[in-house]
Structure formats: structure tokens, C-alpha cells
Amino acid sequence: MFTRFLIAAPIALVVSAGFLGAAAGPAAAAPVANCATTPVQLRAAAASATDANAQRKALMFVTTGEKLCVDNAKFEAAQKFAAAAKALNVDLASLPAASVSAQ
Numbered sequence: 001m002f003t004r005f006l007i008a009a010p011i012a013l014v015v016s017a018g019f020l021g022a023a024a025g026p027a028a029a030a031p032v033a034n035c036a037t038t039p040v041q042l043r044a045a046a047a048s049a050t051d052a053n054a055q056r057k058a059l060m061f062v063t064t065g066e067k068l069c070v071d072n073a074k075f076e077a078a079q080k081f082a083a084a085a086k087a088l089n090v091d092l093a094s095l096p097a098a099s100v101s102a103q
Contacts, residue, residue, distance in 0.1 A: 058088045
């Protein structure tokens with residue numbers, strides 16, 4: 001009985017560590033929103049959108065993301081910006097770099 005424990009315990013630890021590592025990977029690798037340029041890029045993409053419903057939905061997500069940036073909730077803002085990009089059917093990484101000028 002004791003020998004089964006000595007064999008099964010290390011195997012169980014390795015398997016559970018593998019599951020924990022796989023679960024923590026996507027959350028740790030999620031991109032952090034750049035609150036200065038991402039909204040500008042998404043608004044430009046929304047301006048050229050042909051679907052009015054998708055444009056309205058994307059602008060709603062962008063506005064919510066900007067409010068989250070003000071509250072220093074960058075991870076949640078990144079999720080809203082990703083939802084806006086999905087509504088516009090664009091990839092955040094493929095958006096052109098927008099120049100932000102201080103006025």
C-alpha cells in the first residue's frame with residue numbers, strides 16, 4: 001500500500017503541475033493595452049467600417065476601454081480593445097501605428 005503511494009504521488013504532482021502551468025500561461029501572456037495609441041487605432045479602423053452595427057459596438061468597447069485606462073485597469077481595458085477589434089473583424093497587431101501628438 002505504501003509503495004503505491006510512493007509511485008503515485010510524484011506522478012500526480014507532475015500531472016497537476018502541468019495543468020497549472022497550462023492554465024496560467026494564457027493569462028500571463030495576455031497583452032497589456034497601450035492606452036495612448038490603441039483607442040486611436042481602433043477609432044480609425046471603426047471610421048472605415050462598412051457595417052454600422054459593428055462600428056457602434058466597437059466604439060462602445062473603445063469608450064469603455066478608455067474609461068478603464070483612466071481607472072488604471074489596463075488588463076480589463078485590453079480585453080475591451082480586443083473585443084472592439086473583434087467586432088470590427090481586424091487584428092490588433094495588424095493595426096497601423098497611430099501617432100499621438102500632445103496638444
